[in-house]
Amino acid sequence: MAPRASSPALSESGFDISNALFGDDQHEEEHGLTHGGVDLDMGGESDDEDFVRSLQAAANRKSSNLKGQTVKKGGGFQAMGLNTTLLKAITRKGFSIPTPIQRKAIPLIMDNQDVVGMARTGSGKTAAFVIPLIEKLKTHSARFGARGIVLSPSRELALQTLKVIKELGRGTDLRTILLVGGDSLEDQFSSMTTNPDIIIATPGRFLHLKVEMQLDLSAVRYIVFDEADRLFEMGFQAQLGEILHALPTSRQTHLFSATLPKSLVEFARAGLQDPRLIRLDAESKMSPDLQSAYFAVKSGDRDGALLQLLDRIIGIPTGATDAAKKAKEQASSKSHNKKRKRESMAPNPKETPTEHSTIIFAATKHRVEYLSNLLKSSGYHLSYVYGNLDQSARAEQISAFRAGLASILITTDVAARGIDLPHLANVVNYDFPSQPKIWVHRVGRTARAGRKGWSYSLIRDSDVPYLIDLQLFLGRPLVYGGQSEETDYANSIVAGSLVPDELGPYVETVNRRLDEDEDLVNLQRVADKGEAQYTRTRNSASAESVKRSRELLGNRSLSNVHPLFGHEIRDSAKEDMLRRITKFKPQQSIFEIGKRGNDDPAVEIMQKMRRDQAARKKSKQAQQMIEDQPTPARTMEIASNSDSHDEQDDQYSELASDSDELEVSISQPEVGKKGYDWQNTDSEFFMSYQPKTTNAAEDRAYSVHTGGYNTSSFVDAARGATMDLVNDEIAGFAETSKARGLRWDKRSKKYVARANDEDGSRGKKMVTGESGMKIAASFRSGRFDDWRKANKVHRLPRTGENEGQHRPVPQHGRNYKHKAERAPKEADRYRDDYHVQKRRVQEAKEKRIGKFREGNGKNELKGVEDVRKSRKLMDKRREKNARPAKKRKV
Structure with a gap:
């Protein structure tokens, strides 16, 4: 394998014109003219254009130090060798200085290295892989075949990535399409025939189109897994494996997320080749501008606590927002000014959320529906989003929140990752998450790009173990109400209870609403059932956290009033009496x-x-x-217990340190490789075999789970699959083979095969894909063949064909161009435009168009042949009608 060319962004040297003129190959590689001996020109551009582009890139690198900007040497976008069009788009976007993740990731990606990037939310990870993607693709390729793919775990994140690519790619002719679930398949079939350069998709829908259309992905050079850990834990293993199997080995693969495990054995299936690890903000994990508060509540008082939080602490006013009132006035205005009408009908291009914009995270979609109806009855204007909501409705709800038409957005974890909501002020965790990294992604929606933000969490007794897990993960002290006068909400976990006297009226308000509205009661009943199912299937907390939570609940430390409500209540005799009453047993x-x-x-x-x-x-x-004694017998017992989530996660570090598995997952350069210095490897970028630190709580929180309530890693899943195959062979000779291979399904109330759980089918019909993995049979539904017949598309262009060789057929059939010219009708003297028609007829006669052309006029005289033909025609008609012929007159 030839060594990779050095990146122009890693060097600050000037551009040597003599080397470029006399054909120095090494110099051409340094300045982007060639790439490993392969011409990067996919769009048919000449060598002169490449030469001019390299000169512009060199000028941009020099100008970064000549203009006297505050950017450090090598730290600005001008020093990265980007073209002028892209630099203008970056400036138009508002980016002046690259963030740390952009400063370190962009040069490595431009150097054709596989990158694994981790940085906290709001650090600019999307631009870190979009900027080099646009720079490497440059222009639209005349050859068919997508060259870049970005996979996102949610539709909202895919839409946001599309928006960033459109903004940064302004001025180029790159074609970008979006493939997400919920949109019309027929429209996406049409989009794929337009020869896109970049595809932004969710894994399920992209695999559906890949299987249906039999797409050839051999032209892909650049693939990005955005929020990679979420992709691998949402049950997309089969989809990702099938997609990666179809990609060429020469591609670049990049993984980005805010929470990545230190040991990357789980990402062996991503096909990384000598990856470079960029791990930033590992100590802080969150923005320093974020302040957090935690309130201990009872299960029955949680709805009232939410109303008190919105009214007393956040201070969201009820009624319509200012933007909603303005939009209503514009819609009801009866002015005839066309400009005002267009402004009122057009959507607001500026995203201006309200001053008290708040996101409320709930565990289930049923809880989202219940809370939305409860808060609407209280007078709040809000939006709500969850996974099963229609795609157009999801886009409309989020647009209303972005435009300030609603002050509150109630959602599930579908909006917890990657969504950039400008000027978001608050985040409320109505249901406390079961994993610390989910909490990090939730609160990361606020306090972004240097802005201040608050996060509030409601804690029940069952959530206290997860609160302690979060404390161990963040490494911050747990502070209770009444411990100190000065409270640091940014660097401490400050917990306490709400004021009982103020909470009571809000609880009574909720009860009164439930008594008055029967539909609200039904929604609450359904939400409680959904929450019970969620509680049974969520990840369990660590044993040490459960033990500490019992001590914490026993001494009633969380019952102290939270410091946010002031210090005057804390010293009152009434609170002391209530504390003694609550502790009385x-x-x-x-x-x-x-x-x-x-x-x-x-x-x-x-x-x-x-x-x-x-x-x-x-x-x-x-x-x-x-059990606490580390005896060998106890160690073997823990290792053999596969039903407990805690023991599996504790043993994960041992699995991750297995040298054989690491050699399979991440390949290392050879020691004797030319140009490779084993001793002087940069430890900041080099991906070592083992993590630098051994924080068990952090490894547990960052670990990737393979879906649902199954918390095993990829290594565990592989071992489990091997053992299952052996068990099936042994069970074939046993009388109880059916009992060993089946399990009881509560939903269908019958025994189902355990293989359906292991391959992710869950009882659905599966088929074997090209990679040998099982995929849903619905991906081969034949809808593309029906669409092709309906639109008269005989075949799709093959990858590598030029657009001129095969022009895709339009959606409404063949497009004929009529070249015939028709003569106008004779002028009618009784019409008002008689003189106009007469002039057109005269012009047609002069140009000899249509019937005025020589030889096209009607001849009134018939010849002998004409008479004979007409007689034969008349005889045929008589024979057909079977009528007696009339005698001809002689």
Whole structure:
């Protein structure tokens, strides 16, 4: 394999014209004229245009130091060798200084290296891979075949990526299309026939089109996994494996996310080749401008606590927003000014959210519907989004929130990753997430690009273990109300309760709304059932966090009033009395109060029950002490227990350190390779075998789960699949083979094959793809063949064909161009335009058009042949009609 060419962005030397003129190949590689011996010109441009482009890039590099800007040497976009059109688009976008992830990722990508980038939310990761993508593709290619693919886990993130590519690609003729679920397949078939250069898609829909249309992806040179860990844990393994199998090995592969595990064994299937790791903000994990608060509430008071939070702390006003009032006035205006009418009918191009714009995250779509109806009945203008919502409705709801028509956006985790909402002020976690990295992505929607932001979380007793997991992950102290006068909300986890006297009226308001609205009660009932299902299937907290949560709930530390409500309430006698009442635990039950002696049977039963509970508690503590001892027997027991999520995650670091698996997942350069210095490898970019630190809490939080409630890694899944094959062979000789290969499905109320769980089919019909993996049978529905017949498209152009060789047929059939010229009609003297028609007829006679051409006039005289033909025609008609012929007159 030939060594990769050095990047022009890594050098600050000037452009040597003599080397370019006399054909120095090494110099051409340094300045982007060739790339590993392969001409980058895919659009038919001449060598002169490449030479001019290289001169412009050199001038841009020199100008970064001549203009005296504040950008450091090598740190500006001008020093990266970008073309002039792209630099103008970057300036128009508002980017002046590249962020750290852009400064480190763009040169490596331009140097044709595979990059794994991790940086916190709002750090500019999208532009970090879009800018080199546009620079490498440059112009539209006349040859068929997409050259760049960006895969996103959600539709909203794909739409946002499309917007960034359109803005930064302004001035170029690159064609970009969007392929997401929810849109018309027929429209996407038509889009694929336009020879796009860049495809932005979600994995499921892209694989659907790839299988249906039998796409050839051999022309792809650049693929990006945006929010890579989410892609790999959402059940897209089969889709990604099928897509990667069809890509050429010479492609560039890039992974970007805000939360990536330090050990990248999970991403072995991404096909990385000698990747470079960029891991920024590993210590901070969040923006320093973000302030957080946590409120301990009871399950029955959570809705009232949300109303109190929106009204008392955030201060969102009820009623229509200013933007909504202005839009209503413009719509109702009866002015005849055409300019005002166009302004009122056109959408607002500026994204101006309200001052108190807030996102509320809920666990399920049913809870989103319930909260939206509850807050609407309270007078708030809001939008809501969840996964099963129609795509057009999702876009409309988010656009309304961006434009300031709604102050609140209620959503699930579908909007937790990558969505850039400008000037977002607050984030509320109505349901506390079960993983710390989900919390990081949620709160990362605010406090972006140097702006301030707040996050508020409602904590129930069942959420306290996950709060402790978050504390261990962030490495911040846990502060309770009443501990100190000065509270740092940016660097501490400040927890406390709401003011009981103020919470009561809001709880009563919610109860009154439920009594008045029967539909709201039904929505709450459905939401509770969905939440119960979510609670059963969510990831479990670590054992140490569960143990600490019991101590925390036992000493009632979270019952102190939160410092956000002021210090005057904290010192009152009323709060002390309430604290003593909440900590009071009676020594006797209702069966023992007022009774003395052991003669009463009820007293005797309660005492016996109390003794049994104490004995069980003592034996449990002894068993816990034995389990905490690191004996070899205990180690083997934990390793063999495959049903517990905690033990699996704790053993993950051992699996990740297996040298054989790492050699398969990430290839290392040979020691004797020419030009490779093993001792002087940059540790900042070099991806080592093992992580530098061994923080178990951080590794657990960053780990990638393969979907749903199955928390095993790719290595565990591979081992499990191997064991299942062996079990199937052994079970074939056993009488209980059906029982071993089946499981009980609660939804269908019957036994189903366990293989449906392992391959992700969940009982659906599956087929084997080109890579050997199972994919949904619905991907081969034949809808593309129906579309092709309906639009009379005989075949699609093959990858590599020029656009001139095969022009795609338009959607409404063949496009004929009529060249015949018709003569105008004779002028009618009774029409008003008689003179105009007469002039047109005269011009047609002069130009001899149509019937005025020589030989085209009607001849009134018939010849002998004409008479004979007419007689034969008349005889045929008589024979056909079977009528007697009339005698001809002689």
